[in-house]
Amino acid sequence: MATTTAGYGSWPSPVDAALAAAHDGRPEYLGAVGDELWWTAPRPEEGGRRALVRRRADGTEESLLPAPWNVRSRVVEYGGQPWAAAVRPASGPLAVFCHFPDQRLYAYEPDALGAEPRPLTPVSAVGGGLRWVDPVIHPDRGEVWCVLEEFTGPAPTDVRRVLAAVPLDGSAAEDRTAVRELSDGRHRFVTGPRLSPDGRRAAWIAWDHPRMPWDGTEVQLAEVTPDGTFREAGTVAGGTAESIPQVDWDAAGRLLFVSDRTGWWNLYRAEVDADGGLAAPEALCPRAEEFGGPLWKIGLRWFTSLENGLIAVVHGRGTTTLGILDPERRALVDAGGTRTEWASTLAAHGTRVVGVAAGPHRSYELVELDTRTGRSRVVGAAHTDAVDPAYLPEPRIRTFTGPGGREIHAQIYPPHHPELGGPEGELPPYVIWAHGGPTGHAPLVLDLEIAYFTSRGIGVAEVNYGGSTGYGREYRERLREQWGVVDVEDCAAVAAALAAEGTADPARLAVRGGSAGGWTTAASLVSTDVYACGTIIYPILDLRGWATDETHDFESQYLHGLIGPLDEVPARYKERSPIEHVDRVTAPFLLLQGLDDVICPPAQAERFLARTAGRGVPHAYLAFEGEGHGFRRADTMVRALEAELALYVRTFGIERQDVPDLEYRT
Template identity: 35%
Template sequence: MSETTTAPYGNWKSPITSDVVVQGTTPLVSVQLDGDNLFFAEAHPSEAGRNTVFCQSRDGRIHECTPAPFNVRTRVHEYGGGAFTAHEGNLYFSNFADNLLYVRTADGDIRKLTDDGNHRYADGIVDGRRKHWIGVREDHTKSAIFAETTLVRMNLDGSDEKIIVSGNDFYSNPRLSDDGQHLCWTTWNHPNMPWDETELWIADLTDDGALTNERKVAGGKGESVVEPVWSPDGHLYYISDRSNWWNLYRWDGDSTSAVCPMEAEFSSPSWVFGISHYDFVNKDTIVCSYTQNGTWYLAELDTASGDIHRLDSQYTVFGSIHSNGQKLVYLAASPSSFSVLIESDADGKHPNILRTSAELTVSQDYLSQPESIEFPTTGGKTAHAIYYPPHNPDFTAPAGEKPPLLVHVHGGPTSSSSSALNLSTQYWTSHGFAVVDVNYGGSSGYGREYRDRLKGQWGIVDVDDCVYAALYLVERGDVDGARIAIAGGSAGGYTTLAALTFRDVFRAGASYFGLSELEIFAQETHKFESRYMDSLLGPYPAAKDVYYQRSPIHFTDQLSCPVIFFQGLDDKIVP
């Protein structure tokens, strides 16, 4: 056993260097099953972030379906997601460069299905009975901020494209029942975001694919309905937060019932299309993921009894869950593992890693393990965070010294930090810093009431919670109150700048593509987020004074510590 070196916190040497942090990774984007064929998308940073789809055929061989220059991404809502779907070995995908829809046939030919680059496509499915592609279309012909979003269908050769559902501002989740008789979808209007208020609709399909008998199944004022999935026996399942928690519900054609009421979240904010937190193994069994206190679990749910039990797993984050009845595939990560693609038996047993996003090139001995904490904040409430203490097996600190603290602020702001391995965090902890990922009021994963804390309070609640997270760790004796820094990206960058400007707790900060002028964001951002500020700050321009008072750029004279800025000139989301 080697001896440790005594050195001040922050001066530790670590094998987790900046080069290791930025080493090549291949993020796993999404997964889909088409019969026995498995399709999955990867992002390749070495190719300027190009996304490409691979297929594992039933014989186990893996091959690339969309070679360069194809980039399987969509810009619907700018954040994309749901860029491909597969049916009978044919892959239908959106190409990022020209926004066109393509098909890669089972024999390897690739051809265009659409011609108008002003039309963007996402979240597609295939109606095999009628030979139609059905999905979301975002029409930018007239304007980007006033783009028209509809549901469309077209023949599988790209001909005869028709709008089948229109009239609302946004659509998502077109899903076809197994018998091909019914189509469901979710929809919402400005100023709502999909985690605020959505509706779930259903319609019958005629033989030629026309919709009849359209009716609302769920949703409305104060209710977010997401992730509709048809069961093998024709019932419609969905996730709703009507109980304060995103829980599973079942609609049998006449009535709705809660499947498994829990104080847990079975979904996450729909920033992108195509999220999938559950799927059917058979008509009576669902495999799902849910989160409690910042940790995700994989579970098996009996739809008849509502009984749920966790599946044994070393992982703490799960997503893109799919089953064909014989096997289960999903993405997973943990505090000591990058994202992996896993295939298992349908009941979750015998998991096998098919793909890894990156290999850990340093010993796990250097990894700090996360601690979920709940701390007091303003108004007699509590908030949540994930704390990483400094850790390096080669070093100890001088007796009595407390480590410096880096407060990390996630983006969104309607999002959350997870416990998945992040080498940026481990860089700091292995060099002798403590890190806390703050899931401030407004974050997802803790119920709707917690998520709604930020309504009208952005720049206040989030800032207070970051301050109180730091002060809690100081009071607990974990960190040095005189050495606290803060950093965040996008919305987290805004919170960082607001905390540095309007509070006197932090000694340095870093803003990564953060907002500093809220009025410009409200006026110039893309359609999907163009009314997001209505709920976070108030309608613009009626609440113009609020936008001004909470914009750090107008109060730079109050900054009294160093701050570094990283900003992108071509950023369409944060202008």
């Protein structure tokens, strides 16, 4: 209980920016390699690289590769599953991974004395070169099958994607022609092929512009001939208005896939006949819940089959949990516990399943569930309290009412300090956080960036505005042709409600967000008078530029659904773009930008600043060399977080002496 009062925002806190930066990121791309678990882990203090981590059977953890090896793919810029490994009882595991700087595939034998990674794929000087993702090693064929993204020209959209087989002997390291293409390239986007248990068929997911994978995808099925070629590939499920984000097989050779054909991503199973046709799929656990999510990265997993016939599933509505599904009895049993977010990565190991999970008081860690006993335990990347938990916020799940009576989901983090409270009669400042995507959501998990503010006396409200995932397709579709309207209205409605109920100071409200959240922040500053300031992070600011040649291929036609076709509604692109209405900005703002960002390029930020100059609005701009879309380096994150606090201190009239000065422009 608080024993002393001090002005909101002025409280001392042990949660500093360096601590928050050191705990940024989470384990990803989990896999079982024999009795071991492997995954990638963030290393902010090592230039933001992703390390490949190995947990041996005795529980010890080690990085397989030293810096500067960076296990991360750039396919569709957001990447995906960047590694694979095969067990070799006589000589230790064989790993194949994608190295971020050159995007080549490398083979590595970590248990071989003196071994170094050796390249498997060549370098191309055309456009963005050759990139690889979602590998699966087939030792019997001497190949690794994966997705190849190949640039054919200098433009971001001069690109093709195919399924490919890369020789493990290194013969393709300098020879592009030695890479065997498995698919015909007729689809713009593909995921890696999943081979049936008998090796006779391969299944994968494909889609084309202008659809995004949460709009509509198709399951492709092909016969695999003895020589490893694919024959008679065709669509067996999905379509333009049905999103299937994952496909795989069960032990009996039946196809498993997640589909939102009912309006919710649910799990289905279907028999495949001798001619490759698909029987009517059966829903294994029909519920008004999500058993899948948006396919932002290639190779995400929301379900995996276990050797005992059970299926581990990540599911939920808003928050998620791990469940074990008996597909024959249609019975689902949840793991239980206090974790509120399970990531889209699962690994089966016998009758056990391992996932990556977090909760409001624990950061992401590897959690193993034994399906025989129902017991779970942490087996990797164990959470440790970086700070006394008494300084961490207590989130509240809230549902607000927006325009037209629509529901708005949010997580509210009030200011919290074990020894301090605000003066009587003073209301705290609040920052509205708009998540990226926009087809995504803000998870209910421990975030030290949030604690950085709440422990100082500044509240945070994460808004899962209309268009967010986790609440069904209808909620997701609220943003169709309404981006810059619904997201802005929903964030403003939450801010206004917090002020009206006496939770937040109406004169000290701020808005912030990165990427699509940066767009919502900028759009809020030009279209509402709710906020006293805003933090705009690697944003989209100019719709016409972003819809033509100022972003990457994956999202180059995203606006077709979010705004409408450019050739049909050109005026809407101008009316919604913050860059066209700089004269409406009256609140101070901070703009943060990575100079290597190819998704939201710095050119848009620089044009926005040029139009702002001389208008008398205080603003600051921090640009970071070597940073792309999403800051990864510890020094960058420290500077950005401290600058954001400096904006609020100055705007809200908070008395602090430990905040670095910001160089403001007007």
